[in-house]
Each structure stands twice: as C-alpha cells, then as structure tokens.
Amino acid sequence: MLAYIVRRMLYAIPILIGVNLLTFLLFFVVNTPDNMARMQLGMKHVTPEAIANWKRERGYDKPLLFNSAAPGVEKFSDTIFVEKSLALFAFEFGQADDGRDIAYDIKQRMLPSLALAVPVLLIGLLVNITFAMLVAVFRATYVDLWGVILCVILMSISSLFYIIGGQYLIGKVLQLVPISGYDGGIDAFKFVILPVIIGVIGGIGSGTRWYRTIFLEEIGKDYVRTAWAKGLTERKVLFKHVLKNAMIPILTGVVVVLPLLFMGSLVIESFFGIPGLGSYTIDAINSQDFAIVRAMVFLGSVLYIIGLILTDISYTLVDPRVRLA
C-alpha cells in the first residue's frame, strides 16, 4: 500500500512537467511576452522601451526553451520555461503579471471557494442518492418513468439558466437573500445559500440519473436475487447490499473531485461575485495573466493527481477484491 502510494507520487512528477510544458507552449504560442506587456501596461502612450523594460523586469526577455547565447548548462536553465516553471514545484507561485503575490491571493480565495463547493457536493450527494434510491425502489413503475423524465428535463436546462432564474426569482422577486457578494465568517451563510441551492439543483438531473443506473445495475446482480430468494425485505436488500456495493462507482466519481473542490466553480463564482479561485481563474483568462493561469493549472493538476490516488485507495477500502499492484 505504502509502496503504491510512493510510486504514484513519483508518477506525479513527469505528469506535472508534462502539464507545465503543454500549457507553457500553448500560452506562448498565443501570447508573446510583448502582448503580455502591452496588456499590463495599458492602452495609452505605450512605448517600445516600456515594453522592453517590463519584459526585462519580469524575466520574459529570455528565450523560451533554449538559450543559445548562454554558456553550458545555462543554455537550458537560463530560459523562461525553467525559470518560471521550476519554482512551481516548491509551490512558489511568484507574482502575477500585475505584481500581486499569487500565493497570498490563492490562500485568501480558497476559503470562499470551499464555502461554496463543499456544501454543494455534500448536499448534492445526499439529495442525488436519496432520489436515485427512491427511483430505484419504484423501478419499472410510473414513478421511475417520470423520475427519469424529470431528470432529463432538469438536465437539458443550461446551468446559466438556473443561475439567471435563481438570481431573478429568489434574489430579486422574493428578496430572500443578497443577489450577489460575499463576506467572511458567519455572514458568508446568507451569500452562499442561493449559489448552493442552484448548484445542487443544477446537478440533480444528471446525478440522480447516473446513480439510478448504478443502483439498477447492482439490483440486477445475482447476489441480490439470492438475497431476495432468501426472503429478505427490500429494505435490507437495498440498504445493506445494494447501497454498499454501489458505493464503488459512486466513490470513483466523488473522490476524484474532492481535492478539486479547492479550485472552485468557474461560472457560479463569477456570477455571484464570490471571491473564490474559480472567479480568480476566469479573471486571469480574461486578463490573460499568464503567471496566475500557470499557477492555477499547476495547482489543479496537483489536486487532480491527489484525487486519483485517493480514488484507487478507496477502491481497496470498499472492495477488497481490487488489489493494488
């Protein structure tokens, strides 16, 4: 087990290097340092000297991957890629292109993201599993049919529509909660309740449907028939056997997203003005702040890999049949 985890950790390094290289190339093909400088320096009265200065100051005046002018090893090390990417492995994110300390901003913004994402996940999971069980209990009846149709209806509504509609109805017409914004501490509650509800409702359709499939599949298995044949009540069968076994695929889906909760939700956060990491990323894309984007990509990758390791570990914990090599 420990050896496995260590091995997976070592795998993570080439993945992170790959991720870094890929995003780096993508963003430098698109966005030359000149463009970045011009973006940051504003529109009026920008001189070539100012751009050259900016690049020099930020260390963007070097070659991307290979510095033919430098001696020896520095041919590779004295480049934008090495200088800007190696530090990430020590979680030193450096400064954003507008000069702010990225690590500080990430720390500041992580909590609001979690305040939104954790309730959405937990409540969503509870609601979805409950609904899915309900539909599974009433399988092959009109409840099942209409349940599925309801799911499809919910699924085919764009999340943007939920957000616009929710804000309009609950915030504007009923005036129950603030339309948007955020505050620290206990006050956060009144700000996140609407986005949480919207996040949960937005996920009900696909979640319930997916879990229903899993439950039905489990119900169709032989051991369930055996249990029934023994005369067990449906309650025992469903909760003791089906739910437990269905947890494997459910866990696959959940555990992997767990660490990514830190990254926040892109659209909901910017719509509700929640200063989390999701809106941070969107802003960085819009303002083409390469340093932040790179930091977020790196962070996302690290969290994702943690999620994968957790998933595999949870496989063994729930289902001893799966062996970790």
Next chain:
Amino acid sequence: MTNRIFRWGRAAVAGLLIIALGACGEGPWNNPHSAAEERGNVLFSSFSERPKHLDPARSYSSNEYAFIGQIYEPPLQYHYLKRPYELIPLSAASLPEARYYDAADQPLPADAAAEAVAYTVYEVHIRPGMHYQPHPALAVNAAGEGVYFKLSREQVAAANTLADFPEHGSREVTAADFVHQIKRLVHPKLHSPIVGLMSEYITGMQAYQASVQKAYEDAVARDGKNAFIDLSRYPLEGVEVVDDYTYRIKIRGVYPQFVYWLSMPFFSPMPPEADRFYGQPGMAEKNLTLDWYPLGSGPYMLTVNNPNREMVLEKNPRFHGELYPSEGEEQDAKNGLLADAGKALPLIDKAVYSLEKESIPYWNKFLQGYYDASGVSSDSFDQAVRVGAQGEASLTDDMRKKGIALKTTVAASTFYMGFNMLDSVVGGLNERARKLRQAVSIAIDYEEYISIFANGRGLPAQGPLPPGIFGNVSGRAGINPYVYDWVGDAARRKSIDTARRLLAEAGYPNGADAQTGAPLLLNLDITAGGPDDKARLNWFRKQLQKINVELNIRNTDYNRFQDKMLKGNAQIFMWGWNADYPDPENFLFLLYGPNAKAKSQGENAANYDNPAFNRLFNRMKNMPNGPARQAVIDEMVEIARYDAPWIWGFNPKDFRLYHAWYKNAQPNLMANNTLKYLRIDPVLRAEKQNEWNQPVLWPLGLVAGVLLLSVLPALALYRRRLHTPVKKRAAAAASGA
C-alpha cells in the same frame, strides 16, 4: 427508517429556524453589507475589476482614479460646479503662471510669439500646512529615524498587509515631495505611461532618464532584482526646489496644455520615505508596494485593500481641510448643490467599494437601495428612463416613486470607426479612396446605432471634437456636410442613393470593381465576444449591404487586435478616446500625422497624415482659446471631414441615477476627486431599504406544502414496499397479471 427521516427533518427545521432568526436579527435579509456600516455615514459603491495600479506615477485609467483621486492631491483640480471646466488650486496655493524665456535666458512678455520662446517656466507655490495620512513609512522613533527602514527578511516575510506595521507617523508636505514624484516618473521599474510624453516637454528629462536607467542597471547588477536607488542623488535639470513651499518646472518651448497635466495624480506629492520603505527587499513580493498601498495627503486614505472583495476609503485624520465651493452655475443653487457651501470637506466618513463584476446584480442591488448611485445600462434603460416626444429623457414612474434622480451629460469622449489610411483599398488621400470612405460614412447609420445599442444615449458626432470642448460648433454651421444635410431644423443623413453614387464614382458601381467585376469586400477588425456583439456585428454588415458592399468581420482577441493596429494591418476598426483634459488639442492630435500609430506608435490610430492638417495643428495647439483659434480649428475640421479618415461615430451621453439620500451629485467629466463633495443621508437610506426589501415568504411555504403533499403518500407506499418480502410481491404481481 422513517423515524430516522423524521429525526433528520426535525434537525433541519431547527437549523433553518436558527438561521432565519439570525438573519431576521437586523434589517432586511438580503442586505449585502454589514448592518453596522449601513447605518453610518458611509457611501456604498463598487468596482468591476481590481485596479491594477494605485501608484500615481503609473495609474492612468478611470477605475483607478476612482480611488487615488481621493487619496492624492496634485497641485490643481477642476472646479466641482463651474462650467466650462475651470482649473483651481488644490495643493498649490495659486494657479501657476507661465513665464517665457528666449534662447538667451531673457524673459519674454506673455504675448510673445511661440517661435521665439525657448522655454517656459512654471513656478508652483504650494499650500503650507498640508500633512500626509498616518503611514508606517513616516513612523519615526525618538531619534528621528524611520522605524521601519531597516526591516529584516524575516520581518518582511511575516507581514501580509500594511496593518502588520502597527506604528504610524505623518509629516508636512514639502515642495521637495512634488519634485520627487516628477523624478519617479522616469524610474525604470515604474513604467509611467506619461514618461515618453513628458520627456518631450520637461527639459532634462531625457538625460535624467538615461542616468537613472544606468544607475538602476548598475544597482540591479550589484544587488539583484530588488535594488533600490535614491532618486534625489541624480539632479533633474528642468525641475528644481526653490524653498520648502515652492518649486519650478521648466518646459521646452510653449506647451499651454501643461497646466492640465498638473491636475492629474502624476504630479501629486510623494514623500521619498515611501520609496525607501516599500523599496526594502521582499516587500514587492508581498504586494507591499505603492501600487497597492497609497500614501497621500488627500481627504481619504485606503484602509482596507482586498481587491478580491472590497476596498474601503476612510477619512484622513490629518487632512488639511477644504471647504465646499460656495459658487457654481446659475441653476446649481436652485438644485440644492450649494446647500453645503462653506462646509468642511469631506462630508462622508467612509466609502465602501465592493467587487461587482456583472452589471445585472449591480443594477438590482441599486434598486434595492444597497448601492447609492448607478449608471444605466442598455438593458435596464426602458425600466429606468422614458424618452419624451422631443427626445428629452426623464425617469419612469417606478423610479420617481423611489425618489431616484437622473442626471445626464454628454461625455467628453468619442467612439468612432477608423479607416486605416495605410490600407490599399480604403486608405490614402486619393479621390477614389476618399469617395469610398465618404460613401461608407453615409451608409453606416449611426443614428440607428445609437437608438438600438445605446438607447439613444449619444449624439452622432459631426467631427473630431465632442460638445463641451472648445472648437465644437453646434447647429447648422456645425454639421458634417459630407454626410449630413440640414433639413428643416435638424441634420439629416444623406440618402443611400448619394452613398451609391459616391461608391460608383469611387470605381465600384453597384458594389463591384468596375474593371474586374469583383465584389468589393471590406474588413472590420474588432475584438468581440460579449453577448451583445453578435447583434452588433450583424448590424454593421447590414449597413454595408445597403450599398451592396460585403463586410467581413475579422474578430480577434485584444492582443492580436493591438498588434494589427500597431503594424497598420487593420482595415476598418472601432476605437474610442476619452479626453485627458478639456482642450481641443487633446482630440485633434488623434489625427496629427507624426502621431501615427503604425509609424511612431502614437495615438493616431487611423494613421491619417495630411500635411495641411499637420501644419494647422502645430499652429492651433499653442493658441489661447478665442476667435482666432476657432478659425484655425474650423479649417482643420473641414479638412478632416472631407478626407473622412474616421466615420465620426458618436459622443456618448452619460446617464447617472442617484437615490434620494445621495446629495450634491453633479457629474464632472474632468474631476476625479469628487467623493469629498458628496453627502449621504443614512437615516433615510435605512428607512427606504427596510421598506423596499421585505422578504416574500409565502412561496416558500407553498413549495414546502407541495413537497410535503407529494412526499407523504410516497412515504407510506415506500414503507409498505420496504417491509414486504419480494417473493410475496412477485406472487401478487403474477396473480394480478
């Protein structure tokens, strides 16, 4: 199982009750601000993106000026109420006078010809007794040494915000601080946007920049990236300190517009201690820079700086004091704008700016009373504003019932479409291209554009100068005769037939090249992506289809677009300009040949270069406002209209809405330090907020009821099913079938 469900249910209901009680405690549920602040003498506003620069040497955009305009005090300011805009002293004791000298350093009379003047000297006397806001950089110990000037790496690493330096100090503002700030403009690390422009005018600036640049590079080579250089060690020839309260600026030749620059934060005082404090190693990495924590002498200081959520300005306890103006325009007294005349500024204790990226939530919160003022977006326009039979705007009944007030002004800005004059199809000063441009100018119906996309909030521009700027002519004499006719008592756009005829004369009868028969295809270079842009782009294509010309949209991202503009590869593009100062020079220089964007990276985006226009521009820029200047301007405008390098577009009208508790609101397009004049009536605000924000609860009850009704029978059924062994049920099903 059911028991467990009920237990959960009970817990949930109890939780909800607690929450509801907590929320009910103070004021409306949907209040996005903290209740304590709400009752204070506090203004609530917003910012839509985090300001990039708060350093007065760098900052150059309106969203940044909203903050630093209140914090820093340049020598001059615009009078809050008087129109046309008038400069009055702010941190200066009086308006500086220009003194002219010839090449032999001999003084010249004030009316000397511009050619004879070698340089101009402005002597600025500053107001004595001004103090900086309390700030750690100014904290001194008993020995008079700065407390925080020798921080260790660890001390810096432990700090995250300015509040982590508890000791504060202040001192009087001196003339040397003004000079220090001017020197800062050339600091290679600051990239001041006006350094290029200023070094053309302030004598010795170029040499100074070179020496500072070299000193900085040496320092970087010695101490690494965060090297600190002491600007006072390098003399700047054109700027000198005379005494504690006087300094002089020497300007090459004549540049009457220079005094306008003195009203911008670029020229506000900055104590050298600030640079010393923030220049310590490690500070910049922790966001501890002048860009994030200003140090000014103005009425307000920035006390909370969390650009991820909110920024707060609070009264500066060391503010030197200023009085509300006691004179204004005629109707100002009637409108209550002089009610506070003679009172000590600032009138508001605190201003809270929250991050608000989307326009819709902002608008809704404004209607709920949580923001004190708002603009009017195109989509909320019909809700807020009614346009009368003569086109005059008034508020809708809904708004009036809420006590909201509306103020409109024509902005000193212009949105135009430019033709790239270097382009082989639309560019050039030849007859063919000129007629093509004129035809397109007629075809693009800006009246319709304004009515569809701006709800009529704008005036079709007749030339480069917007209304309110000297040189603009209104009425019949002011129309652009190449696009408009004067019919009855209004300007009317020429007919499409005229445009078609011009197009044919240009060599494209019916939109096709007369020689080859190839259809004419024009390109619009644009950066689009907003939800509204599709409609807008379709509209532009529709306009040119009227004269059988196909318009191709070349949509790119912002950087790519800038690149095209710089290289002169665009064909037709959309551009805008906001006045830096209320002088026609600030608009006409956008068409001045030597300012061409592709050639010299200037602001002449169309790359228009007409020698006659250039000659007149050089004459016009140094003239005082008066009939002689008007005549030159008229001549220039006529040349530009004929050449049609721009489709003149329109001058937007600003619509602002104010709540009844928001007093002394007067739009001022030039001043950026207007917060100090405003007054809030917090009692009225709290009252109205309560009145407007009563939560509507019955739908919640309804939803709960419906849920309960639908769940109960299912629950009963569920219970029965759960406890029946399956075998029995299967048998029942079999017998039933």
Next chain:
Amino acid sequence: MSMTAIKFVPLWTDVLIYLLVAVIVAFVLYARKREHLRSQWRQVARSRMGMASLVVLLVYVAVGLLDSVHFREAVERNGDNAEVHYSAEVLSVLDVVLTPLRERVEKTYSAPFATHLYAKEMMELPDGSSVRDYPRLDYGGAHLVNPAADRGADILATATQAALQAAAMLLVLFMLVSGVLARKNKLGFATSMGRVLRGRTELPWHIMLLTFGVLLILGMLAAHLGVKYHVFGTDKVGQDVLYQVLKSIRTGLVIGTLTTLVMLPFAVLLGIMAGYFRGWVDDVIQYTYTTLSSIPGVLLIAAMVLTLQVYVETHPELFDTIAHRADMRLLFLCIILGITSWTGLCRLLRGEVMKLREVDYIQSATAFGVGHFKIIGRHLLPNVMHIVLISVVLDFSGLVLAEAVLSYVGVGVDPTMNSWGNMINAARLEMAREPIVWWSLTAAFIFMFTLVLSANLFSDAVRDAFDPRLRKQ
C-alpha cells in the same frame, strides 16, 4: 432568385458530417447481416418511446443536413467580363428554404406574433408633428389593416388552414404506411389500417405516425404563420428568432456528434487497454490522460481557441468568408472538446475493466490462453458497451449545454454563428430587461430541450436492448 450559377462550398464540418452519415449507413448495412446485432436493434425498434424519439431526432437531423449543404451564389453584375464572381455570403439549402424568414428583418425586438415593435420610437405623423410610440413592424402582421381587431381571427384562420393541411398530409401518410404493410404482410388494406391504428404492428407505427403528426402540425403552423408573423419574435437587431433556432440546430448537432466522433475511438481503445493490460501500457495511457485531464478544461479550450485565431489571422487566404472562419472555429471547438472529454470516459472504462478482469470467466479465459484482443473484443467490449452508450448520450446533451457556458467565458463558437449557446448567453441581458424579453430564451430552450430529451429517451431504448445484464432480467 436565379439559379444560373452557384458554387458548392463544402465546409470542413460538412465533410465530416457526410463522413459520419456514411459510417452510420455502413454500420446499418453491416448490422443487417449479423443476427445478434439485428435482434438487438429490432428490440430498439419495438420500443415506443425509442421510436417516437427517433422520429424527432430524424427531423432534427434532416434540418441539420439541409443546413450542411453550402454554396455561394454568383453575383449578377452588369458588364460582360467572362470571369464569374461569387458572393462572399455562404448560404445553405436551409437558408434558401427559409428565405422568407431570413430576409424579413425588423428594426429591433418584437414579441412573438407582434404587429408592433417592442420599443417606443420617435415617429413623424402625417401632419408633421412627432410622437413617441410603438411603430408597426415592417413585415410581422404587415398584411393586417387593423391589427388590434384582426390579428386574433387571422392567426386562428391561418392556423386552422395549416392544421387541416397537416391532417390531410398525415392521412395520406397513414394510408401509405398501411398499404405498404398490407402488401408486406399479405393482408387486406382495411385490416392493415385497423392494425396500424390499434398498434398491432411489429413496429409501433401508430406512435411514430402520431409523433410525426405532431411535428407536422407544428411545422405547418410555423410555415403558414411564419411568413405572416414572427412566431418566436425578433431579436435585438430584428432577426427572426425562429430562423435563428432552426439554424442553431446544425451547430448543436455538430458539437454533440462530431466531438463524440473525435473522442470515441481513443477513449474506448485506450480505456480498455489500460484496464486490461495494466503494467506499462496502463502507465503510458494513464500518463497521457492524466496530463491532459489535469489541465482545467476551460483553460485548455481558451488557449486553443486563441491559438486558432492566431492561425486564422496569419493565413487569411485560407478563410475567405465569415462562414469559413466560423466553421473552422466550430471544428476546432469539437476537437478541443473531444480532447478534454475523452479522458473521463477512458478513466471510467479503465476502472470497469479492472473490475471485470478479476471476474472468474475472464481469468479462466486468460488461463486457457485465449488471445488478448479476443478477450477484449469478445468479453470486455460488450460488457462495457452500455457505459460507452450512456456516456455518449450524457455527453451529447452535456456538450450542447457546455457550448453555452463556453460562450459565457468567451471561448465558445464564433459570435457570428447561430447557436443556442449564443442565444442563451444573449438572453442573460434580455432577462434583466424590464419589460422582460423572454422569447429568445424560450425558443432556444424548447428546441434544445426537445433534442436532448429525444436523444436521452432514444438512448434509453438502445441501452435496454444492448445491456446484457439488463436483458437477463
């Protein structure tokens, strides 16, 4: 319109769509000869829900295919130069069919079936004075003399006429189907009609005819009313919303299908290989998909869309019309979405296969020395097929919906392209208007919803037929 000279301009996505259609046809021909596949599809064909949604899907596909034949018209010029020039505007067959909708452009918003604009305007009265009121539309209800009084009756009359025509067409179709079935089953015509009516046929013809009938009536209503009124109103620049939603069908189908087409082979093959072979194969595949899926999707999409724009910018000669540029962006969006979305399915399949290979019969097959690819083809692939099918269908709706979110971030389909995403995105602002402009959102919602619902129901039918475990029950 003279059809003297047109030049067909197959766009990239057009070509891929033809390819996809060809693949499906080939598959059908292949499946006809294989009994086990045939019986499964026959089961699909017996499902009422499945066939009803198939009819809806086919109508959508028909519209999408009509919109996938693009051409440019020759420009008629006076002058007798030999060289023929073509208009820069690329039209599709659908555009020609919808010419009345396409060309009847009002000035700005107007509500469904409105006769007046939705915004007040200054109007000059005949007597020279001016008044601010809602002006009459140029086209919508322009044939009415007195719109306030006549509109209701006119709509009713037109609708009745349309419904009657549709009913007549349906009757003909019904008799046609009955006739064919009568010949095939060697029955009397009347008996056959009765069977079709009562659903006593092998395929649920009555449901299919009913579904088609409903669509036919709606289509006839739209056709008759659409030329007189704007059935779904007009948008900000006065374009008919019905035209826009119909044009958006192709965008939605392309994103939903081509993305899947791009990603499916990789996802299935790699996922199964990783789970089955384990070891270094698993490592390499995991490395690839972990690296790709580690990058937040939106970021990857944003970066790639921007890259494409640079390419278009530096090669203007390749993209001479707006349609080409927009199409290139659409295609790239599909590819990029494919790249970012195959990893999820791949991981899912790997997990499932890891579980499956521990199952006794596969372990024993391995022990008996059955070839790897035989095990994959015989045992693993059929056992994971249901996951693939479900994922594909969930993805289909997910992709159509994702397009709207991407438009919000600013990296969706080209802003000049008709798409439901662009419509919903624009509706954000319209919803905040007062009075509210609801019809664009409603129209996009209805069309999108119908498509996603039918796709899901059809897939359920397919799943019921193909899932080996469900069939055992």
